[in-house]
Amino acid sequence: MRVGIIGFTFLTLTTMAVAQPPVPQLQAVFPAGAQRGTTVEATAFGNQLQTAFAVWVSGEGVKGEVTKAENNRVQLRLTVAPDAPVGERDLRLVTKGGVSNRIRFFVGTLPEINETEPNNTVAQAQPIANLPIVINGTLNPGEDVDCFRLTLKAGQTITADLMAQRLFPYLPSSGGQPGYLDGVLVVRDNNGRELAFCDDIFHRPDPALAFTAPADGDYVLEVHDLSYRGSVQFVYRLTVGTLPVVTHYLPLGWQAGTTVRLMLSGLMLNGRVLANVFVPPSPPQLVTVLPCLDGQPLAPLPLVSVPFPVAWEVEPNDTPEQATRINPPIGVNGTIYRAGDVDCFVFTAKQGQRFVMETWAWRLNSPVDTVLEVLNRQGNLLAANDDHPDGLKRPDSYLEWTAPSDGDFVVRVRNRLNEGGDGLAYFLVVRPFQPDFEVRVNEDNPRVPQGGTVAIPIAVVRREGFAGEVTVTLADVPSGWQVRPLVLPPNRNDGVLTITVPDNAPLGAIPLRFVGKAQIGDATVTHDAIGLETVQYVDQQRQDVVKTVVLGIVEPLPLRLTTPEAVEGKVGSGVTIAVRVERRGDFKGAVQVSVQNLPPNAKADAVTIGEGQSDGTITVQLAANTPAGVYTLLVQGQGKVGEQNVMVVAPAVRLTVHPAQ
Structure with missing residues (x-):
């Protein structure tokens, strides 16, 4: 990963932040995309955005700048290179x-355009002169309807594909329903008579x-929310033209480092259409491929890349007697063709x-909610x-199983769900x-003050019997x-x-890249970490994977702590950690110090x-029953500067606990 800092220095250390300003909260960016080789003026909506000074976008080929910043609105200029990779990015504001x-x-x-209000009725419909086109729009406030006028010839077929829920799959909501834009497409004649309708597809x-x-x-092509709700986050991208729309495809997985012929199904594909794609080597196991038809790229598709052979199911295979024989390790592409199919x-x-x-x-x-079962021959x-x-992976299925006999x-x-069909793969x-x-x-946008320390929360998921030690560190550490x-x-x-x-x-x-390392058998195994953001979905919190963890560097604070890198002690004994407070500026107050992440049964006042x-x-x-081992402690400090409580952390301390004897 290439490491680079986006931003610039506002101040020297002679000026201190009494307390860190609030973290910016981004709600939406409109438009939510752009064509390669273009520059677009965009607006970001949210809270605590008034000090925004930079834009960060994942991947290569997209650059942004802030042209005007207010508390809840920021004007952006986004430039997309002609060779920028097609697909999804993470966009963040830096304040x-x-x-x-x-x-x-x-x-x-x-090509892309933005909707122009008012366009709520057939009479107000916004003319669309050229196809194909991507229309960027927003349904806000409530009861908003967006209408677009198309001039067509008899027998001319067009497709319309709405991207809305895929932009904001998780949004806070009320009334027990998902908060995302539940879009509806309607085609009407010039008199307003409904000719076609779609709520969802496949x-x-x-x-x-x-x-x-x-x-x-x-x-007239009409867009609205199913319940006629509106929100600044009800942003959409509507693709219209004589274009195929892939709704499902096979296979869903293939052997890494080989070429596979995808069978594409959907609108304006006239049955299954074949497209060759190369499957990148794994890891990662989940990759993205970009099929093309007649030289034109379609939407990127996810695919599982595995390092072993892949087969197809062979029907009939509904009973153990009809079962398709496989030889693990293997991947198998299958389809639930009809209700009740197994x-x-x-x-x-x-x-x-x-x-x-x-x-x-x-x-x-794929809409299949799988159930996975193991049976004997009887x-x-x-x-x-x-x-x-x-x-992160439900409702897909997973089993760890040990054979009870030969x-x-x-x-x-x-x-x-007891449903079936060609696309239920x-x-x-x-x-x-x-x-x-x-x-x-477990934090995708941490922040650290200049000259200070930040604690990054890490979790390790051990799998398939692995119970060893794991060391996690930062790769590509800047000077x-x-x-x-x-x-x-x-x-x-x-x-x-830390x-x-x-x-x-x-x-x-x-951007930060974290790496975990462990000894598994005779091999030293390393893995890049994944970053997670916490999102609200209906009445629960979920975690969603982000493309990159991004650290914000902010103004310095009036104090910081230093600690030793390592200490040690025996089970049942006391271990002393030296802590130094460095005050800066005019701060001379007391600092309360505490320790977190203690070993089991240990205490620290x-x-x-x-x-x-x-x-x-x-x-x-x-304690006498504290297990021997190596632990990472976090020392925290709190001081009062004026009326503000300032919290800081010290560099982590490695504690080695030896047995009592």
């Missing part, structure tokens, strides 16, 4: 308070339709042999799973156990930065690593480093 949450921004290949909340003009004349696959195992069985469907935008159920135990066993896949993986782990960063890695022993799955930046670190945004004092100690009392 004096740090880096905002991400908003999805799309790079496309077609179980997808975003609608798409194909319409053939019965006669020469004008027709697919059976048989393989041979030795007693005690351990397997992982996993389905991919929901993660690939049809008796041995194990089953409906939803993946990992919340012999043949059957894997059965069915749809919990899934990808099944059956492979031997492979102990492994995943690293997750002058100090990183204290996180070491997670077998009995710990989460903790923090990053300390120099006094002259430029204000702005910098908070201490106060008095007014004008610089040095203090805090003692961690290890």
